Amino acid sequence: MSEHHITPLRTYLIIAASLLFLSGVTVWVSYIDLGSFNIVLAMFVATVKASLVAFFFMHLLWDDKKNLIMFLMSLMFFGIFVTITMLDTAFRGDLGLNPETKDPINKRAAFYDTLPLTDTHGHPVDEHSGKHDEDKDHH
Amino acid sequence: MSENMKQNYLNHPKGIMSWLLTLDHKRIGLMYLVSGILFFFLGGLLALVMRFELAAPGNDIISNEIYNNAYTLHGAIMIFLFIIPAIPGALGNILLPLMVGAKDVAFPRLNLASFYIYSFGALFALYTIINGGVDTGWTFYTPYSTQSSSNVVPMTLGIFIIGFSSILTGLNFIATVHKMRIPGLTWYKLPLFVWALYGTSLVQITATPVLAITMVLLMLERFLGIGIFDPALGGDPVLYQHFFWFYSHPAVYIMILPAFGIISEIIPVHSRKKIWGYKFIAYSTLSIAFIGFLVWGHHMFTSGQSVFSQIVFSFITYFVGIPTGVKIFSWILTMYKGQVSFTPPMFYALAFLFLFTIGGLTGIFLGAVALDIHLHDTYFVVAHFHYVMQGGTIVAFLGGLHHWWPKSFGVMYNQTIANIAALGVFIGFNGTFFPQFLLGLRGMPRRYATYDEQFVELHSYSTFWSGILGISIFIAVMNLFWSFIKRNKVDPGSNPWGGMTLEWTHTSSPPHPHNFEEEPVLQHGPYDYDKVIVQKTYKK
Ligand code: HEM
Ligand SMILES: [Cu+2]
Numbered sequence: 151m152s153e154h155h156i157t158p159l160r161t162y163l164i165i166a167a168s169l170l171f172l173s174g175v176t177v178w179v180s181y182i183d184l185g186s187f188n189i190v191l192a193m194f195v196a197t198v199k200a201s202l203v204a205f206f207f208m209h210l211l212w213d214d215k216k217n218l219i220m221f222l223m224s225l226m227f228f229g230i231f232v233t234i235t236m237l238d239t240a241f242r243g244d245l246g247l248n249p250e251t252k253d254p255i256n257k258r259a260a261f262y263d264t265l266p267l268t269d270t271h272g273h274p275v276d277e278h279s280g281k282h283d284e285d286k287d288h289h
Numbered sequence: 290m291s292e293n294m295k296q297n298y299l300n301h302p303k304g305i306m307s308w309l310l311t312l313d314h315k316r317i318g319l320m321y322l323v324s325g326i327l328f329f330f331l332g333g334l335l336a337l338v339m340r341f342e343l344a345a346p347g348n349d350i351i352s353n354e355i356y357n358n359a360y361t362l363h364g365a366i367m368i369f370l371f372i373i374p375a376i377p378g379a380l381g382n383i384l385l386p387l388m389v390g391a392k393d394v395a396f397p398r399l400n401l402a403s404f405y406i407y408s409f410g411a412l413f414a415l416y417t418i419i420n421g422g423v424d425t426g427w428t429f430y431t432p433y434s435t436q437s438s439s440n441v442v443p444m445t446l447g448i449f450i451i452g453f454s455s456i457l458t459g460l461n462f463i464a465t466v467h468k469m470r471i472p473g474l475t476w477y478k479l480p481l482f483v484w485a486l487y488g489t490s491l492v493q494i495t496a497t498p499v500l501a502i503t504m505v506l507l508m509l510e511r512f513l514g515i516g517i518f519d520p521a522l523g524g525d526p527v528l529y530q531h532f533f534w535f536y537s538h539p540a541v542y543i544m545i546l547p548a549f550g551i552i553s554e555i556i557p558v559h560s561r562k563k564i565w566g567y568k569f570i571a572y573s574t575l576s577i578a579f580i581g582f583l584v585w586g587h588h589m590f591t592s593g594q595s596v597f598s599q600i601v602f603s604f605i606t607y608f609v610g611i612p613t614g615v616k617i618f619s620w621i622l623t624m625y626k627g628q629v630s631f632t633p634p635m636f637y638a639l640a641f642l643f644l645f646t647i648g649g650l651t652g653i654f655l656g657a658v659a660l661d662i663h664l665h666d667t668y669f670v671v672a673h674f675h676y677v678m679q680g681g682t683i684v685a686f687l688g689g690l691h692h693w694w695p696k697s698f699g700v701m702y703n704q705t706i707a708n709i710a711a712l713g714v715f716i717g718f719n720g721t722f723f724p725q726f727l728l729g730l731r732g733m734p735r736r737y738a739t740y741d742e743q744f745v746e747l748h749s750y751s752t753f754w755s756g757i758l759g760i761s762i763f764i765a766v767m768n769l770f771w772s773f774i775k776r777n778k779v780d781p782g783s784n785p786w787g788g789m790t791l792e793w794t795h796t797s798s799p800p801h802p803h804n805f806e807e808e809p810v811l812q813h814g815p816y817d818y819d820k821v822i823v824q825k826t827y828k829k
Contacts (some may be wrong), residue, residue, distance in 0.1 A: 227495050230582055235531045241595035
C-alpha cells in the first residue's frame with residue numbers, strides 16, 4: 151500500500167497478448183462438442199482472462215491483500231450460485247426416474263410436445279390457423 | 290456548558306443548502322430516517338387498506354385488480370424503500386462513525402451520493418404508484434412479469450437504482466470499519482452493532498449485484514425477448530427464481546442483521562450486564578451472512594426445481610437455525626442476573642425476543658420440504674415473514690430509535706406513552722399475525738382479495754388487531770417526533786441509560802458536527818459492566 155507499484159510496459163503487453171490468445175481459445179473450443187462441458191470450459195477461460203485483468207491491469211497482485219480476499223469472495227459466491235443452480239437444472243424431474251419428465255429443461259424433451267399451444271393469456275390456440283380454439287378436447 | 294457544546298450537527302451550519310449538500314453522516318442518516326419513515330407510513334396505509342378489504346369475504350372495498358396492486362406496492366415499498374435502505378442508512382449512518390470514534394464514514398461524498406441514488410430510485414417507485422401501480426407481487430416472477438401491462442419496468446428500474454445505493458453504503462461501511470477505528474479499538478472491542486453492520490455490508494456488496502442483473506435480465510426479456518426465462522425460446526422461468534432468491538434470501542439477512550445488532554446493544558445496557566458470549570454473537574453474524582447464501586431454493590419447493598436441489602436446500606436451511614439460536618440464548622443469558630429496567634428500548638427488545646423466535650422457528654418449519662409443499666403460498670408464510678420482518682426488524686428498529694433518540698437528537702420522549710405504545714405494538718402485532726398462522730394451516734392462500742366463508746372469523750380478528758397495531762405504531766413514532774417539536778431537551782452531557790460505548794461516553798447529545806472535540810481515548814470495552822461503573826445521568 152505504501153509506495154505505488156509501477157508495472158513495466160512489457161508486462162502489460164504480455165498480458166494483452168495473452169488475453170487476445172485466450173479469446174482465440176474461446177472461439178476454438180466452441181467448435182468442439184463437449185456436451186455440457188462446453189459451458190464449463192468457456193467460463194473457465196473467461197475467468198482466467200478476468201483474473202489477468204484484475205491482477206495486472208488493475209494491480210490487484212500488488213495491492214493490499216484484503217482486496218484480494220474480497221475479489222476471491224466474489225468468485226466464490228459466483229461459483230456457489232452457478233453450482234447450486236446446476237443442481238436444479240441438471241437433475242430436473244423426479245430424480246430422473248421417470249423418462250417422460252426427465253430433463254424438461256431440454257428443448258428437445260417430449261414434455262414440450264405434449265403441451266397444448268396457448269397464447270399469452272393461456273387460451274388454447276389452433277396450431278395451424280393460429281386462431282383461438284373453442285373445442286380443445288381433440289388435442 | 291461551554292460554547293462549543295451548544296454547537297451541534299443539527300444547528301450548525303444552518304440553511305437548507307447546508308442540509309442538501311451535507312457530508313455529515315449524522316445529517317445523511319437523519320434524511321434517510323425521515324424518508325424511510327414516510328415510506329413506512331405509505332406502505333402501512335396500503336396494508337390497512339388490504340386488511341379492511343379482508344375483514345369480510347367478497348370484494349367490499351376494492352376490486353381484485355386494485356388488491357393486486359396494493360400487495361405488490363406494499364411489499365416492494367416496505368422491503369426496497371424502507372427496511373433495506375433505511376435501517377442501515379439511518380441508524381447505521383448516525384451511529385457507525387460515532388461507535389468507532391471517527392469523524393465521519395470513510396467516504397463522506399459517496400455517502401451523500403448513496404442517499405441521492407436512493408432518492409432517485411424512489412422517484413421511479415412513486416411514479417409507478419401515480420401511473421397506476423404494478424400487480425406482479427414484489428417478487429416479479431416470470432412469465433407473468435414479462436407480460437403484465439402494469440408498470441413493471443419503472444418499478445424494477447427503481448429497484449435496480451436503489452440497489453446501487455445499497456452497494457455503495459455497504460462499501461463505505463466496510464471501509465469505515467477497517468480504516469477509521471481509533472487506535473486500541475480492536476475487532477473484539479467493537480460494539481456488536483458495528484459487527485452487525487459489517488456483516489450486513491458484506492451481504493450488501495456480494496448479493497445486491499445479482500439483484501441488479503436479475504432486474505436487467507427481466508427488462509431485456511420484456512423488451513427484446515432474449516429468451517432467457519421463456520421456455521418457448523429455450524429459456525427457463527424457474528431460472529428467474531434462482532436469480533431472484535439468490536439475492537432475496539441473503540437480503541432477508543440485510544434486513545435482520547442490523548436488528549440483531551440493535552438488540553445486542555439494548556440488552557446489555559438496559560440490563561447493566563456484560564454481554565454474554567461476545568465472540569459467539571460476533572461470529573454468528575458472519576456465519577449467518579455466509580449460510581444465508583446457500584439456502585435460496587427453500588423459496589422454490591413448489592416451483593418444479595429438481596428433487597435433488599429440494600433435499601440439498603432443505604438440509605442447508607436447517608443450519609441457519611444454529612447461529613440464530615446462539616444469538617437468542619446469548620441475549621437471554623445476558624439478562625440473567627442483570628438489573629433489567631423496563632425502559633421503552635428494553636420493552637421493544639423483549640418483544641423482539643418473543644416475536645423473532647416465533648418467526649425464526651416457523652422458518653424452520655417451512656424449510657422442511659414435505660411441510661412446505663402444503664404451506665407454501667398460504668397465510669402461514671405471510672405470518673412467518675411478518676414475524677421476522679415486522680416483529681423482528683421493525684420492532685428492533687423502533688427499539689433502536691427509542692434507545693438512541695436522546696443521543697441523536699438531544700431530546701427525551703415521554704417514556705410512559707412510549708411504553709404503552711410498545712405494549713400496543715406487541716399485542717396488536719400478535720393479534721394481527723397469529724391468526725394468520727392458523728389461516729394458513731387451514732388452507733387460506735395468500736394474495737387473494739376474497740375468501741371462503743370458513744375463514745371469516747380469523748380474518749376479522751386479524752383485521753381488528755391490525756387497527757390497534759397501526760394506531761400503536763403511529764403513537765410510538767409521533768411520541769418521538771413530539772419530543773423533538775416540544776424541544777424536551779436533555780443535558781448535552783447526559784447518558785440516560787448508562788451506555789458504555791463511545792457514542793455515550795465521549796460525545797455530547799446531540800453530537801458535535803465533528804463528532805468528538807478531540808480524538809477519544811478508549812478506556813474500557815463496550816460492555817464492561819463488571820469492571821467499570823457508569824452512572825445513568827439524565828438532566829433536563
Ligand atoms: C431461521 C431463519 C429463517 C428460516 C429457516 C426461514 C425460512 C423460510 C422459508 C422456507 C420460506 C419459504 C416459505 C414458502 O414460500 O413456502 C420463507 C419465506 C420468507 N421469509 Fe424466511 N426464514 C428465516 C428467517 C427470515 C428472516 C430473518 C426474514 C426477514 C427479515 C425472512 C423473510 C422471509 C420472507 C420475506 C419470505 C417470503 C417471501 C415471499 O414468498 O414473498 N425469513 N422463509
Ligand atoms: Cu429465504
